[in-house]
Amino acid sequence: MDRTRGLRNRKPEQIQSEMEDLFRTLFNGQRTLHHRVTGGWRPHAEVYETRDALVVRVELAGIDEAALDISVEDRLLQIRGVRRHDVGDERRVYHQLGIAYGPFSAEVFLPFAIEPERVEAVYEGGMLEVTLPKVPPRRVVPRTVRVGSAHGADADVDEATPAPVTAKAASGEERA
Numbered sequence: 001m002d003r004t005r006g007l008r009n010r011k012p013e014q015i016q017s018e019m020e021d022l023f024r025t026l027f028n029g030q031r032t033l034h035h036r037v038t039g040g041w042r043p044h045a046e047v048y049e050t051r052d053a054l055v056v057r058v059e060l061a062g063i064d065e066a067a068l069d070i071s072v073e074d075r076l077l078q079i080r081g082v083r084r085h086d087v088g089d090e091r092r093v094y095h096q097l098g099i100a101y102g103p104f105s106a107e108v109f110l111p112f113a114i115e116p117e118r119v120e121a122v123y124e125g126g127m128l129e130v131t132l133p134k135v136p137p138r139r140v141v142p143r144t145v146r147v148g149s150a151h152g153a154d155a156d157v158d159e160a161t162p163a164p165v166t167a168k169a170a171s172g173e174e175r176a
Contacts, residue, residue: 017042041100043079047108054132056108061126062099070121070130075110077130 044059060068062083069080085101113135121130 013042040103040105043100043104043106045106045108049111053134054110054112054114056130056132058106058128058130059126060104060123060128063123063126065123068121068123068128070128072110072114072116072119072132075113077108077110077132079106079108079128079130080104 046057048055056077056079058079060081060083063081064084067081067084069078071078080103082103083099083101110132114132115135118133119130121128123129
């Protein structure tokens, strides 16, 4: 039995896109907009973490800055836009065509909480760099909690003030 029959007619990019969609569906429980874009393409990207932020760099040469749409929702960064193919009236015969045109989308799942109001994006020299600052860690201050019973053995004990609980240490001594 030939199990690759259905895969022969698909391009590697299409297979990769479908696999990414499958993983998104498993982890996110929903399908993403990228896969609904007809003829869409995915730009090259790199994602790295610094001490203070997550940085996403996307290669977008030839894109008009006004054509970029960047959004952060929950734990997902979405970058969308369109690369226009202006050929004019001139007839062209392409010998090699390696530049993708049309709508594109890139999605990055954020591995930790970020501060959405401090997200910055810079588009320069065909590279888009989005900096997503981390939420500063909370400092947890330990505190002692006094344990008491709702109905103490002493009738004289004020019910609003819980009685201290006596515990036996490993040595057999009682302590309050």
